[in-house]
Every structure is written in structure tokens, then in C-alpha cells.
Amino acid sequence: MPSPRIDQARPYLTLGIVLLAWLVLPTVFKRVLRVSFYELQAPVEISFSYLRDLQDFWALKTRSKNEIIEAARDQARGLGAAYEVTLQENTALHAEIERLETLLRLPSQVDYRSEPARVVLRDFNAWWQRITIRKGSTQGITVGSPVIYAGGVAGRVTEVHAYTSVVELISSPGVRIAATFEGDTRPVGFQGGVNAPFVAPRGRVEFVPLDIFATAAQPRRLVTSGLGGVYPPGLALGRVVSLETDTDGLFKTGGVQLDPRLGELNEVVVLVPLPSAP
Amino acid sequence: MADIITPRPGGLVESHRSFDPRVILFYFVLAGLLLTLAIGLAYQQLIKSDYYHESAKVQNQRRILIPGPRGNIYDREGRLLVGNRARFAVTLYLDELRPEFRREYLRIRNNYREADDAGLPSAGQIEILARHSVVQRYLDQVNRIIDRTEKVDSRDLHRHYLQQRLLPFVLIEDLTPEEYARLYEQLPVTSPLQLYTSSTRYYPYGAAAAHTLGYVSINNAIEASEDFPGSDLRTFKMKGAIGRNGLEAEFDDRLQGETGGIIYRVDPSGYRVEPPLEKRTPVQGGSLTVTLDIDMQIAAEKAMGELGLAGACVALDVRTGEVLTLASLPAYDLNDFSPRLGQATAAQINEQGAWINRATQGLYPPGSTFKLITALAGLRAGTITPLSVVECTGAYRVGGRIFVCNNHRDRGDIDLLHAIEKSCNTFFYHYGLATGPDAIAIEARRFGLDDPTGIELPHEARAMIIPDPAWKKERRGEPWYAGDTANVSIGQGDIAVTPLQMATVIAGLARGRTNISPHILHDPSRPVQNPPRLDLPTSQLMPFYAGMQAVPITGTARIMNTPFMKIQGLTIAGKTGTAQKRTPKGTLNFAWFVGYAPVENPQVAVAVMMEGDTPGEDTGGGRFAAPIANAVLKVWHAKQAAPAVDSDAPAPSSGP
Numbered sequence: 001m002p003s004p005r006i007d008q009a010r011p012y013l014t015l016g017i018v019l020l021a022w023l024v025l026p027t028v029f030k031r032v033l034r035v036s037f038y039e040l041q042a043p044v045e046i047s048f049s050y051l052r053d054l055q056d057f058w059a060l061k062t063r064s065k066n067e068i069i070e071a072a073r074d075q076a077r078g079l080g081a082a083y084e085v086t087l088q089e090n091t092a093l094h095a096e097i098e099r100l101e102t103l104l105r106l107p108s109q110v111d112y113r114s115e116p117a118r119v120v121l122r123d124f125n126a127w128w129q130r131i132t133i134r135k136g137s138t139q140g141i142t143v144g145s146p147v148i149y150a151g152g153v154a155g156r157v158t159e160v161h162a163y164t165s166v167v168e169l170i171s172s173p174g175v176r177i178a179a180t181f182e183g184d185t186r187p188v189g190f191q192g193g194v195n196a197p198f199v200a201p202r203g204r205v206e207f208v209p210l211d212i213f214a215t216a217a218q219p220r221r222l223v224t225s226g227l228g229g230v231y232p233p234g235l236a237l238g239r240v241v242s243l244e245t246d247t248d249g250l251f252k253t254g255g256v257q258l259d260p261r262l263g264e265l266n267e268v269v270v271l272v273p274l275p276s277a278p
Numbered sequence: 279m280a281d282i283i284t285p286r287p288g289g290l291v292e293s294h295r296s297f298d299p300r301v302i303l304f305y306f307v308l309a310g311l312l313l314t315l316a317i318g319l320a321y322q323q324l325i326k327s328d329y330y331h332e333s334a335k336v337q338n339q340r341r342i343l344i345p346g347p348r349g350n351i352y353d354r355e356g357r358l359l360v361g362n363r364a365r366f367a368v369t370l371y372l373d374e375l376r377p378e379f380r381r382e383y384l385r386i387r388n389n390y391r392e393a394d395d396a397g398l399p400s401a402g403q404i405e406i407l408a409r410h411s412v413v414q415r416y417l418d419q420v421n422r423i424i425d426r427t428e429k430v431d432s433r434d435l436h437r438h439y440l441q442q443r444l445l446p447f448v449l450i451e452d453l454t455p456e457e458y459a460r461l462y463e464q465l466p467v468t469s470p471l472q473l474y475t476s477s478t479r480y481y482p483y484g485a486a487a488a489h490t491l492g493y494v495s496i497n498n499a500i501e502a503s504e505d506f507p508g509s510d511l512r513t514f515k516m517k518g519a520i521g522r523n524g525l526e527a528e529f530d531d532r533l534q535g536e537t538g539g540i541i542y543r544v545d546p547s548g549y550r551v552e553p554p555l556e557k558r559t560p561v562q563g564g565s566l567t568v569t570l571d572i573d574m575q576i577a578a579e580k581a582m583g584e585l586g587l588a589g590a591c592v593a594l595d596v597r598t599g600e601v602l603t604l605a606s607l608p609a610y611d612l613n614d615f616s617p618r619l620g621q622a623t624a625a626q627i628n629e630q631g632a633w634i635n636r637a638t639q640g641l642y643p644p645g646s647t648f649k650l651i652t653a654l655a656g657l658r659a660g661t662i663t664p665l666s667v668v669e670c671t672g673a674y675r676v677g678g679r680i681f682v683c684n685n686h687r688d689r690g691d692i693d694l695l696h697a698i699e700k701s702c703n704t705f706f707y708h709y710g711l712a713t714g715p716d717a718i719a720i721e722a723r724r725f726g727l728d729d730p731t732g733i734e735l736p737h738e739a740r741a742m743i744i745p746d747p748a749w750k751k752e753r754r755g756e757p758w759y760a761g762d763t764a765n766v767s768i769g770q771g772d773i774a775v776t777p778l779q780m781a782t783v784i785a786g787l788a789r790g791r792t793n794i795s796p797h798i799l800h801d802p803s804r805p806v807q808n809p810p811r812l813d814l815p816t817s818q819l820m821p822f823y824a825g826m827q828a829v830p831i832t833g834t835a836r837i838m839n840t841p842f843m844k845i846q847g848l849t850i851a852g853k854t855g856t857a858q859k860r861t862p863k864g865t866l867n868f869a870w871f872v873g874y875a876p877v878e879n880p881q882v883a884v885a886v887m888m889e890g891d892t893p894g895e896d897t898g899g900g901r902f903a904a905p906i907a908n909a910v911l912k913v914w915h916a917k918q919a920a921p922a923v924d925s926d927a928p929a930p931s932s933g934p
Contacts, residue, residue, distance in 0.1 A: 250362055
């Protein structure tokens with residue numbers, strides 16, 4: 001019969017053995033275990049997401065059909081007209097881009113396929129700002145794909161699972177994007193800031209040429225340059241509200257006000273790069 | 279004294295003495311030892327602590343110095359002449375790769391083991407191989423992103439690892455903005471691969487004013503300011519820049535940026551430990567605003583360049599002495615020096631003879647432009663008067679030698695006005711001989727032709743020559759001949775001056791004074807210079823100035839009066855010159871023009887000298903130098919007529 005003292009230490013002993021076993025386990029095994037756990041956990045989060053959608057559905061059901069139809073029709077009329085104009089402009093611009101690319105013998109920009117996705121989970125803290133979306137490798141999403149929303153660039157896919165993906169938002173300090181000021185062609189650098197939760201998200205812009213000016217009273221719009229090879233050009237990032245010359249006198253650095261809707265995203269679009277034509 | 283204990287019946291007797299000499303001795307020894315320890319401890323802790331603290335600090339702290347960008351140089355209208363451009367590089371922090379180095383080392387070692395250690399290198403060699411392999415992997419990652427095929431230089435990597443482990447290893451320098459953008463977006467923020475931005479000199483106008491602006495070279499010995507701590511630490515220095523010529527060299531102290539730096543704690547292997555203990559951002563150096571007008575400078579260089587000859591052109595503000603143009607051709611593109619000059623370019627500059635600033639360092643015989651000095655010397659000595667006349671037959675006998683007039687022309691009777699207008703040698707031979715070499719030399723010295731001008735530029739020529747009998751005796755041990763006087767009278771012989779000196783002379787003459795002092799640093803409140811007046815009666819000076827005014831109209835520079843060259847609304851006075859000099863290639867001509875404008879209110883003076891390149895070719899001042907002065911004056915005149923325009927250039931910051 002074991003002595004009482006050893007008997008009392010049994011839980012600690014077991015814990016120690018488990019920890020030791022975890023340490024010596026091969027990395028591959030641990031990775032498989034972690035992914036499996038995530039994939040097991042994911043359906044729970046997805047179910048909650050569907051439940052929220054159902055909740056929204058029933059909330060709308062409290063309104064009369066006529067009310068909803070009228071509201072949607074009014075909205076659709078305005079949107080339809082705006083989209084029609086934009087479509088015509090885009091067609092003309094696409095033709096012009098193609099002409100210039102042919103003329104200058106430039107390689108075509110990367111083409112993307114749009115993959116809309118609902119947001120499942122938001123994970124905001126001071127170190128990163130991420131969302132989990134309800135699309136994964138099954139829908140062809142790949143790591144590094146750009147993610148956009150109605151306000152411009154949302155972020156970039158950092159992890160892809162079978163049915164979900166993790167997107168790091170541009171308000172996260174781990175995201176860097178080659179940007180330009182709207183109306184300018186020179187590349188500048190955009191990086192997400194250290195943003196606390198429930199605070200208007202901010203980023204910073206660096207390597208700004210000295211002849212560009214922006215203040216809170218006269219902010220400048222910052223858009224993607226397309227030079228970085230990840231994001232298509234012309235997508236909105238935010239508004240530059242301050243610029244100060246660096247002490248070395250080479251460039252300016254400043255603050256970027258990001259769209260507050262970044263903190264309450266419900267739906268985003270993943271731009272999945274299409275394989276280039278041979 | 280020992281106590282006496284009464285023994286108890288049947289019990290043990292316990293006794294001791296109050297002190298035992300051996301124990302006392304032991305106590306003393308013990309106390310002595312403890313005291314020694316205490317003193318030793320106090321010595322080490324109280325007295326030697328600073329020493330140990332410093333030793334530890336020196337051993338486990340490292341300092342990195344980062345040069346501050348140099349200040350900018352602007353022209354008088356605030357346009358950027360010299361600035362800095364960013365230079366992007368992708369670097370690799372080796373200290374973050376230690377685990378990878380170790381894994382790669384083991385992998386290589388195992389590979390050899392599987393091959394029965396055939397040809398097994400030493401442990402050190404395997405370490406080098408492992409490092410190279412890991413670094414190349416990271417470089418391949420960069421190559422994939424920017425579509426390059428760069429390879430790691432193993433020797434560079436090894437040297438860097440041994441000597442500068444604390445600094446990031448530069449994989450690719452001078453990335454294009456597009457490459458930088460790709461890497462910026464695609465490299466993870468936490469990657470050991472990081473983008474590094476440094477500054478290098480940038481010259482928006484390329485070769486314009488190259489000799490005046492100067493260039494920089496790499497400085498491996500940047501210094502921190504005195505108040506930056508850690509002067510006793512082992513220090514790693516990033517490369518800076520130091521001025522080597524022109525304004526970059528002359529005002530190097532002012533242009534140098536304030537060195538920044540970082541102090542890191544390092545582990546026993548020499549790798550840094552984050553975060554840094556001290557960090558100071560480098561600060562850009564003070565800026566300069568120079569007197570040059572880049573429009574006039576470009577006009578001068580363009581006109582000179584069209585001739586394809588070497589030469590110099592100087593334009594001065596006659597009131598303040600500020601240098602508006604200081605051109606010297608052939609020149610070089612200053613951007614070729616940034617970040618370093620290639621051997622092929624250096625050889626080409628050498629071959630063209632482009633290193634020399636001909637405006638301030640080139641010494642030339644001034645030719646007929648010197649006749650102005652001879653004329654003033656004669657007027658002052660009374661040997662020349664407004665009524666002085668000489669019959670020019672195209673030749674003049676001095677002793678046994680015939681001196682020809684220019685073009686051998688028979689001009690008949692010539693007075694001072696026409697002698698200047700037509701540049702008649704005979705007149706000046708005759709009156710130069712009458713005036714004498716000493717009086718001519720004194721007049722030349724009155725205009726400072728025997729001394730450097732003192733302009734704020736390095737390496738100005740100091741060996742200018744104003745010959746006189748004493749000089750010839752002392753320098754050559756030879757007597758002075760009448761032929762020497764004849765030569766000096768027309769700016770030939772041993773006279774050697776710089777184009778800048780002649781510019782100061784004509785700028786002074788424009789205002790009826792002796793030479794002014796040239797300045798290259800712009801000062802909007804610079805006072806008007808008032809050098810000594812000529813101190814000659816106006817009646818005597820009348821033909822002198824009238825002759826100069828006639829030169830660009832009917833005289834030797836009448837090309838300036840032709841319809842395609844004439845500047846409407848601007849009156850010009852001047853004097854041409856064509857000097858000859860024997861060279862190893864043969865006798866070459868040097869074309870000169872000195873002049874000022876407007877005649878009625880002189881504001882700008884110009885001196886041009888162009889070197890002929892073919893022996894026997896008539897490179898005359900009227901054809902080869904006057905048009906260049908005309909081009910400069912045209913730009914100057916256009917600016918006086920045009921309303922002031924706001925400059926888009928950033929406002930120059932004030933210097934320290």
C-alpha cells in the first residue's frame with residue numbers, strides 16, 4: 001500500500017508526466033492535434049454564427065412585408081443607379097488600362113475572384129485585431145489573399161482552415177501595405193497601429209514624400225498602390241490626418257484614421273487570386 | 279583566573295577555564311580573517327565597484343552609430359540644388375537566426391555522418407556553410423518576391439559575422455521603389471528580413487554647378503556628439519558621407535547631420551538583447567543657401583556645352599559680389615558619386631580633365647581683356663590721355679622684333695576709345711611701353727590680380743602671376759626686356775589669372791571701382807561692397823567706358839548686336855580677348871569676354887573663358903566667349919523683366 005504522502009502527490013505526478021510527454025511529442029503530432037482541435041471547435045462557432053443570422057431574420061419578420069419591400073426597393077433604386085454609372089466608368093477604365101498595358105508591354109495586373117464571407121468571430125486586443133470568416137480552403141481561399149469590405153481594404157487572410165479563415169485586419173500592427181495618396185503615384189508605407197478594443201482604429205503612414213501635406217482639417221485619402229503585389233490598386237485604406245517630417249529630413253510620417261466600421265464587420269469579400277493565364 | 283567547582287557526590291565533574299589562550303588566539307585569527315574579508319569586500323564594493331561596473335558595461339554593451347543625413351543646399355531662389363534621396367536596402371538580422379544556424383549545422387553534420395564522414399570539414403567550416411545556407415534561403419525568399427537572382431557573397435557574410443555581428447547584414451542595396459513596395463507588403467513584420475532606409479546625396483540638376491557644389495565620399499569614421507553616452511563601449515559605425523570638394527567640403531561641418539545611435543546589451547556570443555538601452559534618432563544637418571541662380575548656371579553650361587570646348591563662366595552681382603554663375607566645363611554628373619564613384623566613371627573624368635574647376639583653379643593669360651588694366655595704368659601715369667593716338671599699321675617694332683596687331687590689320691589712327699573697341703594691339707604696345715611694366719603691375723595688383731579672391735570654396739588657385747622686372751629677376755634670374763612689356767600690355771607673356779579674378783575686376787570697373795570680393799553664400803541683407811574708387815577724372819575715363827560700350831555694338835563682340843543674339847532693352851559693355859599659350863599640343867587660343875550690364879545702372883558682371891582645343895585654330899573671344907556671356911545675360915534680363923514667381927521648392931531651413 002502506497003504511503004499517504006505519495007498518494008497525495010499523484011495528481012502532480014500525473015500532470016508532470018503529461019507535460020513531459022507533451023514536450024517530447026513530435027512537432028508534427030502536436031500540429032495535427034492543434035488543427036484537429038480547431039476544426040472540432042469551428043462548427044460550434046459557425047453554429048453560433050448561423051444562430052445570429054437566424055436571430056436577425058426573425059427580427060426582420062416582426063416588420064410587415066410591405067415595409068421591408070419598400071425599404072429595400074428605395075435602397076436598391078439608389079444603389080442600382082450608382083452601380084450603373086460605376087459599371088460604365090469601370091468598363092471604360094478597364095479598356096484604357098488594357099490599351100496602356102499593351103502599349104507599354106506591361107504584364108497584366110493579377111485578376112481576382114470574389115468570395116463573399118460572413119464574419120463568425122471577432123478577436124480584438126492591443127496586439128492584433130482579427131476576424132474569423134465562414135469560408136475556408138474548401139472555397140479555395142488561400143493564405144495571403146486580400147480581404148475587402150464596403151469601406152475599402154479589410155485585411156489579409158493569415159490562416160485558412162477547412163471551413164473558416166482568419167483575417168488580420170488593417171488596424172492590426174502586423175499588417176503592412178504599399179499605399180499611395182489618392183492622386184499621387186509615389187508609393188508610401190501603411191502599417192496598422194496598436195489599437196485598443198472599442199477605440200477608433202488608427203494606423204500610421206511612413207516614407208511620405210516631403211511635398212505631401214495633410215492635416216485633420218484637410219485630410220488626404222490613402223489608397224492601395226497595387227505595387228506590393230497583394231492588393232489591387234485604388235482600394236481605400238483610410239484618411240491621413242497628420243504628417244510630420246522625420247528628424248532625418250528624408251520623409252514624413254503620420255497618422256491614418258481608419259474606418260470605424262472595421263470594428264463591426266459582418267460581411268467581407270475575399271479576393272482570391274486567379275492563376276495567371278499561360 | 280580559573281573558577282573552582284565543588285564536585286557533587288557521584289556526579290561528573292564539569293569544569294572549564296574562563297579563557298583558553300589557544301581559543302583566544304583562534305578568535306584573533308578568525309577576527310583577522312573576517313576583517314580581511316570585510317576590508318576586501320569593502321574595497322571591491324566601495325572602491326573598485328565603478329571599475330567593475332565599467333568593465334561589465336564595456337564587455338556586455340555595444341554601441342551602434344547611425345549617421346545623420348546631410349543638410350540641403352538651395353540656390354538663391356530656394357530651389358533645391360543638393361538634397362538627399364532615400365536608399366532602400368533589405369537586411370537580415372543574424373542574431374535572430376541562431377536556432378536556424380544550429381539546426382542547419384546539425385543537418386550538414388548528419389549528412390556527412392551518413393556519408394561516413396567522407397571529406398568532413400572542420401566544425402568552423404561547417405558553421406560557415408550553415409550560415410551561408412540559411413542566409414541564402416532568406417535571400418531566395420527575397421528573390422522570389424522581387425524576381426531577382428542574387429547570391430550571398432560567402433566572404434562578405436563571414437567578415438560581417440566576425441566583425442559586425444550586431445549590425446544587420448545587407449542582402450540587397452539600392453532597391454527600386456517598386457521592389458521596396460513589394461517587400462514592404464509581402465515580408466512579415468516579425469521576419470528577420472527587414473527593410474532599411476538610409477540616405478544618399480541627390481543632385482536634381484545632375485552636372486550643373488558640379489565643381490561649385492562638390493561631391494561627397496563614404497565616411498567610415500562618423501563620430502557621435504559628445505553628450506551621446508558610451509564613448510568607451512565597443513562601437514559599430516554605419517557608413518556616413520564626408521564632403522570632398524566644393525561646397526560639400528568647404529561647409530562640411532555645417533552640412534553634416536547629427537549622428538544618432540543605439541546602445542544594446544549583448545549576450546556572451548555578441549548577439550544583441552532587445553530592447554535597446556539607449557536610442558537617439560539621427561538629425562539632418564544644417565542647410566545652405568548659395569548665391570547661384572540655377573537658371574543662369576544652366577544657361578551658361580548649355581551655351582558652353584554647345585561649343586564642345588573646355589572653359590569657365592562667372593557671373594557676379596556687381597553690388598554685393600554674390601556669385602550668380604560659376605560654371606566650369608567639362609564637368610561630371612554628381613549623381614555618379616552617390617553612393618560611390620565607379621572606376622570607369624573616374625577614369626573618364628580624368629581623361630576629360632574634368633576634375634579641375636576652371637573658374638577658380640584654372641590659370642590663364644587674360645589676353646586683350648587685360649588691356650583695360652593697361653589703359654588704366656596709362657591714364658593714371660598720364661602716358662595715356664583721351665587725346666592719345668597711335669597710327670596702327672598692323673605691326674609694331676619693339677627692339678629687333680616685330681609685334682603684330684590682331685589680324686594684322688592696318689587701322690590708321692587709333693585713340694583709346696577705338697583701341698578698346700577694336701582691341702588694337704599697336705595702341706597698347708605703344709602706350710604700354712610708355713607706361714612701363716612696374717606701373718602696369720601696380721595697377722593689376724590694385725585690382726587684386728596677384729591674390730586669390732578668397733571665395734568660400736576650397737582649392738582656389740594661389741599661383742597667379744603678375745609679372746614685373748623684379749619678379750622675372752627673382753623667378754628666372756633674367757633681365758626684363760621691352761618685348762616683355764609689350765606682351766604684358768596686351769595680357770600675354772607670363773600673366774596668369776583665373777576667370778573668377780577677371781570677373782571681380784569687371785564687376786568693380788562696372789561701378790568705377792577696383793575689384794570686389796566674390797561670395798558664394800547667399801545673404802539677402804548682404805551690404806553693397808564699396809572697394810576703392812578708380813580715382814581718375816571722369817573726363818579721362820570717358821573714352822575708356824565708351825570703348826567698352828562700343829565693343830558689343832560695333833567692336834570685337836559685335837556678334838552680340840546681331841538680330842539673333844541681341845537682347846532687347848539691355849545695354850552691355852565689355853571687352854573681348856584672345857590669348858595664346860604654348861602647350862605640348864602646340865599654340866592654343868583662349869577666348870575671353872568680360873562685361874557688365876546694364877550700362878546705365880550696372881548690376882551684373884560676366885567673365886567667360888573658353889579653351890581652344892586645336893593648335894592654330896582661331897578661337898577668338900568675340901566668336902567663342904561673347905555668345906556665352908550673352909546667353910547668361912539674356913536669362914538675367916528676362917528675370918528682371920518677369921514678375922516674381924513663388925517657388926514650389928520647400929523653404930530652406932536655417933543653418934545651425
